[in-house]
Amino acid sequence: MNSDRAAARLRVVLGHLGCPPYEAVIAHPTSGAISSASFHPQQFQYTQNNNVLSLEQRKFYEENGFLVIKNLVSDADIERFRNEFERLCRQEVKPPGLLLMKDVTIAKSVYAPNEKVITKAQDFQEDEELFRYCTLPEILKYVECFTGPNIMAMHTMLINKPPDPGKKTSRHPLHQDLHYFPFRPSNSIVCAWTAMEHIDRNNGCLVVLPGTHKGTLKPHDYPQWEGGVNIMYHGIQDYDKNNARVHLVMEKGDTVFFHPLLIHGSGQNRTQGFRKAISCHFASSSCHYIDVTGTSQENIEKEVVSIADRFYGMKGGFSLKDIWRFRARLVRGQRINL
Numbered sequence: 001m002n003s004d005r006a007a008a009r010l011r012v013v014l015g016h017l018g019c020p021p022y023e024a025v026i027a028h029p030t031s032g033a034i035s036s037a038s039f040h041p042q043q044f045q046y047t048q049n050n051n052v053l054s055l056e057q058r059k060f061y062e063e064n065g066f067l068v069i070k071n072l073v074s075d076a077d078i079e080r081f082r083n084e085f086e087r088l089c090r091q092e093v094k095p096p097g098l099l100l101m102k103d104v105t106i107a108k109s110v111y112a113p114n115e116k117v118i119t120k121a122q123d124f125q126e127d128e129e130l131f132r133y134c135t136l137p138e139i140l141k142y143v144e145c146f147t148g149p150n151i152m153a154m155h156t157m158l159i160n161k162p163p164d165p166g167k168k169t170s171r172h173p174l175h176q177d178l179h180y181f182p183f184r185p186s187n188s189i190v191c192a193w194t195a196m197e198h199i200d201r202n203n204g205c206l207v208v209l210p211g212t213h214k215g216t217l218k219p220h221d222y223p224q225w226e227g228g229v230n231i232m233y234h235g236i237q238d239y240d241k242n243n244a245r246v247h248l249v250m251e252k253g254d255t256v257f258f259h260p261l262l263i264h265g266s267g268q269n270r271t272q273g274f275r276k277a278i279s280c281h282f283a284s285s286s287c288h289y290i291d292v293t294g295t296s297q298e299n300i301e302k303e304v305v306s307i308a309d310r311f312y313g314m315k316g317g318f319s320l321k322d323i324w325r326f327r328a329r330l331v332r333g334q335r336i337n338l
């Protein structure tokens with residue numbers, strides 16, 4: 001009997017015995033009941049055993065490489081992130097390490113320090129108000145399902161996708177986030193991305209290729225786009241065009257958790273609003289750094305190191321690993337390797 005059928009049968013049997021539903025049985029592994037592990041030997045590769053995800057949710061992530069949790073972050077918190085982002089853009093506060101990035105088209109036209117020129121605020125680990133996002137118990141509860149108990153916040157972003165300036169530069173090409181990360185194993189890394197308003201295809205929602213997390217890391221480079229491409233927006237050149245693209249329509253507060261090998265991107269913003277999302281990449285602190293020399297990640301390492309040289313004045317001697325170690329923050333449990 002295959003394990004799906006076994007699980008279905010168990011549910012029927014337990015139902016007859018008046019036992020709680022299958023998920024609840026998983027929640028009490030010490031009660032002497034049969035745990036999910038004994039039913040799915042080696043079946044779960046991308047999620048950890050705990051009692052947070054339902055069997056359905058676990059299977060969905062295992063199969064697809066992402067999971068949307070509706071209404072996870074409160075309106076009040078999102079309002080706070082929005083206000084803080086505006087303060088950062090007006091440069092009323094300047095937390096150390098924060099990178100304010102402009103859209104390539106906008107950077108070359110006007111400049112005034114306000115939220116209409118900033119495409120992305122990155123590395124807000126020293127901004128107490130925004131970094132709250134990475135410590136929200138409702139976020140970490142899910143993150144733990146992928147990373148286990150020792151959790152580092154590795155990379156933070158508030159994305160403020162501008163109305164497309166007419167050159168399609170507001171798009172983010174299809175990519176795998178792992179391309180940017182010099183640490184492994186990939187299954188212990190997860191991105192949390194929360195919609196700060198209603199997001200659909202009109203304002204450039206996330207687009208995912210379900211199941212691509214089961215593949216390998218692909219070579220990335222700048223796409224050949226006529227209108228220009230933002231710095232470091234590398235894309236995959238040769239992904240399977242037959243792969244179904246799924247557009248994630250999300251409401252304010254909805255949060256998607258996704259695997260760093262999942263191929264994703266975002267389309268152009270055809271509205272006049274600045275489409276906002278906040279995100280953090282988390283990793284188990286027991287992950288280890290790798291040397292990317294001689295791999296497809298060498299091109300991004302060179303770019304990151306040169307920006308860090310310029311930004312932090314780290315003249316020479318610093319590796320990608322040093323840059324990551326310096327920006328990473330522990331959010332739960334113990335700091336081990338990272």
Ligand SMILES: CCCCCCCCCCCCCC(=O)SCCNC(=O)CCNC(=O)[C@H](O)C(C)(C)COP(=O)(O)OP(=O)(O)OC[C@H]1O[C@@H](n2cnc3c(N)ncnc32)[C@H](O)[C@@H]1OP(=O)(O)O
Nearest residue numbers: 100101102103104107108155180230231232233304307308
């Ligand atoms: C320490 C770094 C760690 C990063 C880790 C990344 C991991 C990511 C992992 C997660 C996965 C995430 C996946 C991702 O998200 S990948 C995207 C990640 N992007 C970045 O990290 C970008 C970081 N941005 C910056 O550092 C600054 O904004 C830069 C240095 C770019 C400009 O700085 P600043 O604003 O102070 O500079 P300026 O106004 O004096 O202009 C200087 C020159 O630069 C030109 N210019 C400006 N903007 C852009 C642009 N957008 N595209 C192309 N060019 C641009 C500008 O026209 C001018 O050129 P020119 O007129 O002289 O020719």
Ligand SMILES: Nc1ncnc2c1ncn2[C@@H]1O[C@H](COP(=O)(O)OP(=O)(O)OP(=O)(O)O)[C@@H](O)[C@H]1O
Nearest residue numbers: 171172173174201202207247264265266267268269
């Ligand atoms: N033909 C294509 N070849 C390569 N990448 C594409 C192609 N079409 C879209 N993409 C990329 O896929 C992502 C989303 O595509 P999507 O089709 O949603 O956006 P769009 O083309 O900007 O807008 P729309 O199709 O809604 O008019 C973006 O990252 C975009 O860069």
Ligand SMILES: O=C(O)CCC(=O)C(=O)O
Nearest residue numbers: 159172177264265266277
């Ligand atoms: O457009 C977005 O919000 C997501 C962009 C993205 O995937 C990234 O920055 O890694």
Ligand SMILES: [Fe+2]
Nearest residue numbers: 175176177264
């Ligand atoms: Fe990404």
Ligand SMILES: [Mg+2]
Nearest residue numbers: 245266267268
């Ligand atoms: Mg399209």
